[in-house]
Amino acid sequence: MPKPFTPKVVTANALLEGDVIYQTAAGWSRDLKDAEILTDEAHADLRMIEASAQVDLVVGVYLADVSLDGDTPRPTHFREDFRATGPSNYVHGKQEHI
Amino acid sequence: MYSYTEFDHAFLAERNAQFRGQVERRIDGSLTEDEFKPLRLMNGLYLQLHAYMLRVAIPYGTLNSRQMEKLAEISERWDKGYGHFTTRQNIQYNWPQLRDVPDMLDALAEVNLHAIQTSGNTIRNVTADHFAGAAADEVADPRPVAELIRQWSTDHPEFQFLPRKFKVAVTGDTADRAVIKAHDIGLRIVKRGEEIGYEVIVGGGLGRTPMIGKVLYEFVSQEDLLPTLEAIVSVYNLLGRRDNKYKARIKITVHENGIEDIRQRVNERYALIRPQFTGVDQQMLARIEADFGAPEFKSADQTPYLNAYDQDPLFRSWADTNLTAHRNPEYAIVSISLKAHGKTPGDATGRQMRLMAALAKRYGHDELRISHEQNVILPHVHRGDLPSVYYALKAEGLGTANIGLISDIIACPGMDYCALATARSIPIAQEIATRFDELKLEHDVGPLKIKISGCINACGHHHVGHIGILGLDRAGVENYQITLGGDGTEDATIGERAGPGFSADEIIPAVERVVLAYLDLRNDPAETFLQTYRRLGLAPFKAALYPQVAGKESRANAA
Ligand code: HEM
Ligand code: SF4
Secondary structure (H helix, E strand, O other): OOOOOOOEEEEEEEOOOOOEEEEOOOOEEOOHHHOOOEOOHHHHHHHHHHHHOOOOOEEEEEEEEEEEEOOEEEEOOHHHHHHHHOOOOOOOHHHHHO | OOOOOHHHHHHHHHHHHHHHHHHHHHHOOOOOHHHHHHHHHOOOEEEOOOOEEEEEEOHHHEEOHHHHHHHHHHHHHOOOOEEEEOOOOEEEEOOOOHHHHHHHHHHHHHOOOOOOOOOOOOEOOOEEOOOOOOEOOOOOOOHHHHHHHHHHHOOOHHHOOOOOOEOEEEEOOOOOOOOHHHOOEEEEEEEEOOEEEEEEEEOOEOOOOOEOOEEEEEEEEHHHHHHHHHHHHHHHHHHOOOOOHHHOOHHHHHHHHOHHHHHHHHHHHHHHHHHHOOOHHHHHHHHHHHHOOOOOOOOOOOHHHHHHHHHOHHHHHHHHHHEEEEOOOOEEEEEEOOOOOOOOOOEEEHHHHHHHHHHHHHHOOOOEEEOOOOOEEEEEEEHHHHHHHHHHHHHOOOOOOOOOOOOOOEEOOHHHOOOOOOOOOHHHHHHHHHHHHHHOOHHHHOOOOEEEEOOOOOOOOHHHOOEEEEEEEEOOEEEEEEEEOOEOOOOOEOOEEOOOOEEHHHHHHHHHHHHHHHHHHOOOOOOOHHHHHHHHOOHHHHHHHOHHHHHHHHHHHHO
């Protein structure tokens, strides 16, 4: 039996700033809660291909696992948790703007 | 200090202009990331977890005050007001924006600094003893030869695509402060009679398969050094395992082929290429040596030092801990700690960099060094000026008296910055330092080196830490593995793995148990942690680390 497909989001770094970004239904956001949640494997593959094609906007596109808290995506791995907030030694990165 | 020639300036200007064009073409979409990545890496630009990172070389760790001021200016103008000094005598900026990097490189070039060969499979920034030119017992200053090696290796056409990165370190002292035995090539300046030459060590390295380098030659003369290095690197270039990234370092080549086989191949290659070295390199070395003349030391009143030492216990503690004997008895080597308790090891703010630059200019013959232990050194300070230096440092949070002690921790950036990390390093370092500061045990414990890496690449040198900590990912949770008894000095040793790892919550108490065990076990306060460990071995420390297991075993033995 194939493994069931767990919810994912498309993520990357922004070309110009290097910031962590997430694909939304309409474009890209710096906030994980805006991310488009992908629950179907074929759809996720398609969104990956579309995202990867935007070579002058984004770098290093991949699918990251999330768990769903209602409609809100939450990181399942601590690496994605840090990517969503920023480093723990300073209030730098995304957490500066929260 | 090496002074750049017109050729050097033109070289940097051309290189930066070339990279500016590449960045523009990446931004307008005419270069893809796959095309751009090798180009940016050739210029020290990484893409890390949250942002780009620019790694700037500080050749053999030497800076003057103008260069340090420029590093400060860059941190404030294009980054977030700080920089991170690393174990390879580099500074890393953690937040540059892609379009600013060419301007940052131009700013660096104004003071003869750059980011060339700070990345990629080439000969990296040559590192050296951070007390070079100042240490009391030095055979010779290692920096002129390090500069010669830098000039030889920079843009060397044959060595731009080696099987893997290649690191050379030089020490000019019998005491090794450059970890030469954990480098691809380690050089130690030695004397044979009156003749200066080099002991050549190859095949050391940390990372996934840590190894202590082996002596390839006990004595190579000054004139034969570059041809010997060239022969070694070209043998490696040919033999290195390009089929497997993890086996590509020269340590594996030496291990798989044996040192005798390597020596024979190097000898053969050497015989072939020796005639190409016509002595020009020796003329260059002579010119470089002239640039590294000792400063004009002054003779002055030392009473301000003696008075402060008598009257201010904080100054006394700092002087006892952070000063090292200078070859001129009126002078001292000052180590400035970038390890204030609870702060990020190796970070300095723009303000702090500017202060260190100003102190170097006023009291330190305009010289600064970056140590592989992520601290800053003022190599030449007259004793009479030490109180002024100390009080100025203290006012900017740079007066911590902990050099060589438990809170003087090397920590790699770990998962707070690094894309390769499997766990965080910085918060662990911060917590250990804070904990031992609270316990007020640090000075009682004495010399103890804790080194932390956030993954098996071992940038934080954990294998050669007296207590090494390696961050791992165990099923999506941070886990920390302890090694004990490592040593990065002339007696280089790889630490032993103590047993199963600890969670983030357990690791600080675990380190505390090891240290308290040492305090119980030592013969007397003069016996250091490492000496106690070498006398008793792993067992008693393991028992302290895993008390439940130890309890069970002794019950089983009794039954
Ligand atoms: C955050 C960016 C960094 C990246 C991507 C990075 C990458 C790596 C990699 C891939 C290795 C293993 C190489 C091999 O064994 O072939 C390595 C080793 C090493 N790195 Fe880093 N590193 C980073 C930061 C640092 C920092 C901040 C330091 C100093 C504190 C450092 C110093 C070292 C040292 C000393 C080694 C030992 C490897 C050896 O020679 O055996 N690196 N690094
Ligand atoms: S040891 Fe690993 S986590 Fe730490 S800086 Fe090196 S590559 Fe990154």
